Amino acid sequence: MNGTQKGNRKRIQWLAPIAALMLALTACSGGSGGGTTAGTGETGTSENNTETGQLRDVSVVLDWTPNTNHTGLYAAVDQGFYEKEGLNVSILQPGAGGADQMVASGEVPFGVSYQESVTQARVQGVPLVSIAAVIQHNTSGFAAPTDRNIKSPKDFEGKRYGGWGSPVEEAVMQSIMDQEGGDVSKVEKINMGDADFFTAVKRDIDFAWIFYAWTGIEAELRNEPIDMLYVKDYSDSLDYYTPVLVTNEKQISDDPELVRSFMKATAEGYQYAIEHPAEAADILIKAVPDLDPELVKASQEWLSPKYQDDAAQWGWQKPEVWQNYGKWMSSQNLLEGEFDSTKAFTNDYLPAAQ
Template sequence: MLCLLLAACGTDKSNESKKDGQLEKVQFVLDWTPNTNHTGLYVAQEKGFFEQQGLDVEIMLPGEAGADQLVAAGKAQFGISAQETITEARAQEIPIVSIAAILQHNTSGFASLKKAGIESPKDYEGKTYGGWGAPVEQAVLSSLMDKEQADINQVEIINMGNSDFFTAVERDIDFAWIYYAWTGIEAELRGIDLNMQYLKDFSDKLDYYTPVITTSEKMISDNPDTVRAFVKAVTQGYEFAIDNPDEAASMLSKAVPDLDEELVTASQQWISSKYQDDAPRWGEQKLEIWQGYAEWMTDNNLLDGEFIAEDAFTNAFLPK
């Protein structure tokens, strides 16, 4: 009887809620349309990991407001962002916090068709770059080109908005900034040869966390148990995707049937090993990575206001 009483005392509230059928409703807002950056979330949903933690999670698209704004305003409890946008947001006193890194290293870079002959940042001279009009783009281009004594002023920069990469490089531009796990893998499936210059290969300070999972300071303060339960379930989801990429890809395709299943599977096979990579556990973040990127932003006059790296992220909610 004593054992039973002790066991009952040790039962957490989330399990009690699950038994009572009263799951806590939370909203999670994506940064973009669903892709393999998000697989762990859909796995956690499909495998019942959220339910096991007493949570009923609604996965939402960001809409015009954007994930950071919705999370900061309390319209969604959790979301997806990236280190660069959190750094800017916190310098503007927007109280969002990164609680897990989805990927350990920056898998983005500048891509071009191989036939364009762009093999290094020096080759950007005389070419047209298609971007989305953010000041950080020119600063990143300049950082890479400076290392090869190349002149950013010899690059024509145009705003291509949400134009399709493959259409744009055949018609309007020579190169663009992409995430290889999706656009690069799609190029492979299409039989299109690309040249890539990954940001992380040119500067340690540009090997930042992108994407990350966020919540608000208020959520951490008022509902730490919910944050811990959510992170535990998501961790299980990404750990499953690491070990079972094909099965995880099937779960994402099932949840979002509009996605190209062949692309999802190939992308998942490429990205699964990148989730944890060389970190001791999935989701872990390092202070020096946050400090380094903030220093780079400051050096490039991109950061307005005070940024305290220690307040921008936490590993406290990751399972031990």
Template sequence: MKKFMILGVLLVLLTACGGNEDTSKDELEEIKVVLDWTPNTNHTGLYVARDKGYFEEEGLDVEIIMPGEAGADQLVASGKADFGVSYQESITEARVQDVPIVSIAAVIQHNTSGFASLEEEGITSPKDFEGKTYGGWGAPLEKAVISSVMQQENADVSKVDIVNMGDSDFFTAVERDDIDFAWIYYGWTGVEAELRDTDINMVYLTDYSEKLDYYTPVLATNEDMIENNPETVSKFMKAASQGYQFAIDNPVEAANILIEAEPDLDAELVKASQEWLAPKYKDDASQWGLQKQEVWENYAEWMYEHDLLESELDAEQAFTNEFLPEED
């Protein structure tokens, strides 16, 4: 009889403990973060913050979701996602159209994108774009950027054939006869070229225009979150900052966290990309995530000059450093 009583007490205690864990989990604030694209090393800090418990330490239960057809910016602006991965260029366009989305951190300090081509094409500068075919996604921004960098060498953008290559990846596109160069982020596609032993030439945007050194990607939220849930935004940014700092300091372990979370990714590519990108996250900034008003103003000015904006941007409303944790 005594034995059954002891077992009963133990069962009650175990049930109580289990109940406390469930209650604790239930007390976490549920948050959705939408990615801009399929998971990659731009997102590593978010996965680290989630899987190492940094978000949970701040009282947040974070779900990382894919953008779907709506797109990350639309989901964030409408409040269907609390936070998202975006770009300075798209937020600039959105703000001018009174879309209430705000950048709260620069994922990478400097623009690492540029125009890539197979080495055999001999494209080593914007002047070499003449007589070549560019494969893009059909946005007016693309022609404006190509024109802008070509003007630095007195080259003529009208001599570039610009075509929409749809969903084709860079390697599929340039290995065809009808595409000579495309716009890539070196930290992913460029690193993949190295792993493939595919020799490419890069024309980086930042080599030809300071105004094109904008923040891409960024973390964003909406004005409603900032106004009504500033404490949640601060908690999210504290954990995200920890996650990205961990990825800066521990690129190998961070890569493994992303690989474990997204096993369909190419593990070799993730590891190589993470090593390349780790020092680029913070770069010359005093802390990860910091944004400068002049960077927002310069790029918006460039867009306005190239007729890509209907009106000038109020840069102060487009971004904030308010929610970054205080520097040590």
């Protein structure tokens, strides 16, 4: 199983341990997320240095191994968009604690996360803030080889589901099965461990939760047809933002201009990937040569139009999306406190919002 496929499962899971986040915040109290220089822990100044020719070192940490969710970041580096803003951006893979912990604690100023993770963090007092939706609509869903005859959520009954045992899995499954009179207790749940989707469906399971842009496209390339049930098609509340770009409250308070500069260049990077999917795929392949070039190119072609989709601009986040998903999580007893959606996200640092 490649790292991206493992990341695709982990990103739906209760992705960052909230207790670990709180410990990190305690240990790093007083640390600034606003100007951490890549790999040094040093704090930079809050101004861009384009006039002096000096670039400010800034890091952004990914959620998992690089994939087409991240192409806009790599394009912004490759095309000089960050440099134009006076930034020297390093793209990092997460440490053992995960991207959320690194951003919330101030170890790095920016990272890739998910609405479900940010929502859970906020009710625990973890100061993550979403500053852009990478993809406008949820592209995840339950997938099965076509020979399993899973055409609707009710068909999950009597089948073997491969997952990791998180509460959100059963809650989502139950929500969409309830609409068709299905009974989630009749689904056999199996821990997939590190097995990838294609291995697991041949050996242990009938269906799993995937992101079509990667695993679904890979199924096409392997000529292994699947039936895909997108969760957003069964509930507006499940059409949440995944992934998102995040920072922390202290970063916004201490150095809003860095957030603004980073987001201006990042938006340009994703716009480049929207308008030039083939060239953007080549940028990602060049930056991460271990990736399968055929998969990257096909995935990028499929995903590029979905970055912005029907939004007025790339990155825009709608208040109702945050409100609806928070209410759904509360209704499923997945939150341990009150969720204030207005503090969980902001559009203020997107270029058109300046």
